[in-house]
Amino acid sequence: MFSKVLIADDLVSVNSGVHSVLEPLGIQQIDRVNYCDDAWLKILAAAREGKPYELLITDLSFKTDHREQKIKSGDALAIELKTLHPDLKIIVYTIEEKPQLVRNLVLKHHINGYVCKGRQGLQQLTEAVEDVDQGKTYVSPQLVSVLHSKSMLEISEYDIALLRELADGYLQDEIAVKFKKQGVKPASLSAIEKRLLTLRTQFNAKNGTQLIAISKDLGLI
């Protein structure tokens, strides 16, 4: 388990809530800051002394107040620290659920955890700390789909062509021959079968006939 952790959150109550979750995990040193700049300085100083922080848990939005900040948001802090100290593990704990933000931080900048504040927030944070400690990446369950299922949504012109041929009464092997002639790829029967199966799942259709009926109803063909 981590031995030295820093929590950055401008809300003191949240900050102490996180603290209370971490203590039972047996972490020796838990420090708290309320400003991004403070977090930045503390982490850099600790690294210079040879006693670096192993984990940063940070919020994304910090309220602006009388103190002028160089680093104004948690995502900026996380990204800068990641490039400077790739070994430092970072978990974002936030109210933000913007999919593109999650993707950007997790996929592009390799932030180790993304936890949503909410009813299950603190519990998820415990899981996140444990997962990250074991070298895994943790993302709140309600956001997992954001990282993966994007391609499930879109259907291509190939799919439309396939559905049209079916609606015109052609059998799958006839479509394969037709596609081959027209240079449409993929044209193999197995690829067509596979694709139609995927479409049926996507459209919640029990069979090909229902698939065409649904496509027509939705005005896709």
Added chain:
Amino acid sequence: MLNQQLRILLICLLLPAAAFSQSVDSTQLYYQYVNRPTEPAHLPSGYFHYLSTAMSYLKSGDTLAAIDAQRLAVIAGHKLGTYTASEQEAVKALQWLDALSADPGIKESRYTGFFNLLGMIYRNKNYFDKAHDYYNRALTYAENKTDSIGLLNNRGNIYLDMKNYQSAEQDFRRSVDLSRSMGDTLRWARALNNLGVLQLQQKNNTGSANIQKALQLREHIHDLEGMYSSNRHLALFALSEKDTATALHYTTKTLEIARRLNSASYTLESLSLLMNLNNDPLVSQYKALTDSINNAKQEEQNRYAALRFDVEKEILNTQKAELQLEKERSQSIMIQIIGLLLLLLLVLAIVLILIRIKHIRQREVHKTESRISKKVHDELANEVYQLMVKMQVEKDRDEEVLDDLEQIYNKSRDISKEYQALDTQTPFDEILTDLLLSYQSNSVNIIKRATTSIDWSKVSPEKKNAIFRVVQELMTNMKKHSKATLVAITLGQHHKKITLTYSDNGVGTMLKKQNGLQNAENRIFTLNGSITFESEPGKGFKAKIIV
């Protein structure tokens, strides 16, 4: 320097003319100047007087008067020997005449006059064919016999110039016949005289008889100038025939008539003829000298007239140029004023439009604010209050309170999400996909299809925002009311317009517009787009947006 001198000279010359032009019968005076000039300055004065008169008539719209004035100017110009300028002025007058809508009789007499004048001008310019042509045309228009007689005479002279003696004789004879039949002795005598001169030229001695006949006629009507001319021709003929006695007889007669006419030039001419009959070498010498001096004097006079003509023309041109300049100046001032007015109008219009846009924006802001306020009141404040009441009544029910709190928390987060500004960093397609994904669940499948690839970077932020909000609104409605399990969103681009179709397999509705959809509609209309809904209970819900 020279120019200045000319101007001074001109001012001196013009002063008397200017004084005359003030008097009541200046018109008659100029008429005299043109038709019976006695001073070298008269013709140019008349010429320019009638040119400017014609111009002012033209301006005031009295074209016929302008044409008549122009005719007098051309007569003066012709007499001055400024054939090219006269020709131009005559052609100008003919154009006015062509455009004039008036009684044909009135027009025809003017045509005859100008064609005759052009004939005379071309004759002097030695364009005999052209002159002949114009006389012919004049003759076709000539209405009365008096005009015809004169024209026939003129045409006869042209034939003479063209050495077509036969035709010339024919014209003169016709002129003779016409005037005789009309009893116009004056013209009859003139025609006879012309015929006689022609015949004599062709060594046809009947000419002498014709001239004598003309002389008799002229004596009968006391046409002194005519008598002088006939006597002179007879004298010249006798002289050419070496018949000194007859020549002396006629010459003495010319001298007598010249004295009666009280004309110095005629007297001088007669005396000069008489001297030709005298063989005295001293007299011959004297005659030769006076002739050359007279010629020189005449040339001087001509030059003076020409100079005066040129200077006046210069002045006229200057005046014209000044007039033109003045006109242009006033025109440009007009254009400037109009331009300024247009500019002012434009500015005013822009200001009004800007004010209107500002009003619309303010109204939109107010609407949005009141919408948010209503939402906060209805969805958050009410629930917080209910929770407070619940906590006062029922104690020790942490779990339930926590559930309620979570609901309130989620609602407040949704409101925040709904009014959040659109992220401009992320590609719009991704934003849209994420929006759709957030409605994807175990019970609802969403299908997105793009018929064409859309370059979102070229679509205005307003449009993107509107599309986003509309889709958000449609999806929220779907989640709340439709019970749909499948939603298809199709995106396409046609020229600059984005088309978006939404369809679901839900329960459908009676198409009573909910508040949210009304907002969506307004957003699209503001961008000159269109939105159509299509739904029936049990048949799903469809929407098509073009923006």
